[in-house]
Amino acid sequence: MTTLLLIGGLSAFVLLSMLAGKAPQVLLYALTVFAVASWDWPNLPALANLGGASVYVEDVAAGAMIVTVVARPQRFWEVTKPFLPVLIVTGLSVLLSVGFGVALFGPKGVNEFRTFLYPLAAAAWGLNQEWRIEAWKGAVRRWVVITGALLSLVAMMHIALYGLGSVDSFVTSKFSGALQTGRPLTAGQAVLLALCGVYLLQGLSNKNRRGLWWSVLFIGITLVAQHRSVWIALAAGLVVLFFKVHGVARARVVVAAVVAAWGVAVLALSGIFNPFSEKFTDQVENLGTYGAREDSWTTLIGQNIDSGLGAVVFSSPFGSGFHRVENGVYVDWAPHNWYVTVYLRLGLAAIAVFAVLLLVVSLRLLRTRDVAAAAASFAVILVFCWAYSMPWYIAPFFAWAMWSASKSEPRQVTERLPRLPAAYQKV
Template sequence: MSTDVAIVALIIICVAPALAILIFLVRKHPEFGFAAIGITVLSQWDFPNQAPLFNLLGSNVFGPDVICLTLMAAGILNSRILLRHLGWTVIPWAFLVALVLFSLVRGIGFFGIGLAVNEGRLLLLPAMAVFWAFTVDWSRQRNNTIFRTSLRFTSWALVALAIYHAARYGVGTASSAFIEIDGIAQSTRILTQLQALTMGAGLLLALDEWQSRRRTSAWVEAVALGAVIVASQQRTVWAATAMGVLLLLMRGRMRSQITFVGFAAMTVLTLALVRMTPWGATILDDVEQSAANQETYEGRLASWPQLISQSTRMGDLAVWFGQPMGAGFVRIEPNGEIATWSPHNFYLLIFLRLGIVGILVFVALIATIVFRAFRRSVHPLALPLVAQLMVFCWSYGLSWISAAVFGWAVVASMRTAPRDGHTGLERSAQSVSYA
């Protein structure tokens, strides 16, 4: 305990002043938050094994913990804007946070702070980062422009990174053998699922700009990002991005839809020509193999009922309000191996840790957001981004890395923006009225 006290004292003396300055900067300049997210997502593939910064009260503290705590603190200082952004939905969002904290406190009591906090990161980090995103003043055109530029820059940096990975390690498939990177077994697919998802958001941004400005360069950008997403062979991201594209086109004008079909036909023709080359045929064959491989998904489907059954056997409290953080996710995979990692389904994760009450509140919130986003007065990019993330959550989770995109989309869904000559994300920066 004396060591922990010494660490806390050292943090207070040395780190706290620097952290306070950083919180102030993030509060006034959200681009620091966008930069932290961008750097993190760019480093995921090549540096998967993060060393803890220090150990506090039996729990390791990592870089993302510090980033999310900083974002949350900046959000608290800007919390006065929450009601203006979210309206009455502030109450159910706050209730969800209360359920997360309730599960964490119970977990600390049952399993100790180390296990509870380690597992709790799956919900705590997204909650902290999304809270910050909700408090960013999106009515300022500067913040929207910086967000758009940050997302676009990160997407193109990921393109360069994917090309590097492909040149060095090859273009792997969903069933390819793993390689060791930084002491961790890493898939040979050229991007991680969160990197591909970030590019998917960049693709939707480019398509929205193309629909608004009729710029061919925006279409070329969308096609380039789409090609890398396909080559990444992250199949959940394929489905999520396809859903986003479909909804974005539905929100567009008939002229945009017809033009999109024409451009899409040209793209298919180009792929057919590429397939005639030796390297193109190899890549497209790998893509087809990944699309047909359902082994991973079938394994998850087989293990999810086990986790649900375990939870229901834990009693009424676990069913209604979830099991405590740290309870684990032990189940038997179809191949007979024992799995302990998270269930790769955000909705199931919410049920397991927040219970029926938590999943009902979350689904009701998302349904409300989607319903409001269908209004013609809402920014057309809001619904596709929310839908993209929600489809992704079926096979993975809502990461804190996606917080800025999710936060912007939710706030945009809750607002009404005039449909004027402004384009892209800038349209949400105009003077708006609240429905």
């Protein structure tokens, strides 16, 4: 049986790689499938086990992404030229951490490496696409609408089956039997839905407003999902968007905000929110989750520092685990902070270079015209990753933002010279 699964997995990998080379949007929809399934099936079954290391269907998709980049790397190198030092430091840090992890811990090092492999593969694949071509823009826009619509349906289905839920409630999936949060979407699904909504706000200055209605729906469902970290990330993105757009687009943002505030006020006075107000109030006021995460981060960083200078500079290798005690319970899962995870597994040098990369990309996006939605999406991702690891299905938006920062021209500020009187001008 294992042999058959392995052959099937290899066959799927070859076929997917060939298909992705001709129709790259196939891999976008693979990410959609993983995202949509993540509430009911948080851990998909392994296809096979090789020497103690499990092989999953996600490995097939990530492998296909890597193959397509290696087969035609021209666009990837063109886009990443400005960030080449970052790529070199990051690549060496990953190789060292994986190498030592496999040598010390065997398959455990490979299994833990997946948390980095998937988003790295998806981001590299996204950077290898031509975001300026209309055909690819259209394909991504369709993917965004379909993905957002499916996630909205998933949220509504979960609300119908289990109720609205709250931060402290848990339910058992009727489809897989998995124990899951009572909220209608996972945090990863919610931030992906928020990014779909922000992406469609590119149409603020266009006459065709169909995308804006989808955006309103997606952002509304994101709020209903009750993930405070996603709310804050979305708010940061919308603030960036407001200051990046001008003219008609900014006017529409203001009008939409005023109308939305007025509508919410009327509905609140009518009492329609009364059955849900307690849930949302608890979500806003409940700071226990963040406090526990903060304690977790400080504990793990403290353990790393106590391990010596080598662990601080070069990291603890993949497979080391994240052992700690939270609220009197021994746990080993990764910290809910992508930056802390990068530091723990790649070291101080890598996180410093990574921080410089994020700063450079942010500044370029803020200084560049016509990239408002990309800048807003990048802000959403940066803030979200402070409270969670990066889900790999949001990596295409990260790549889009990096591509926009790399390929777009900064604003040119032209100085207006005083005009000479007509008598002194040459005819």
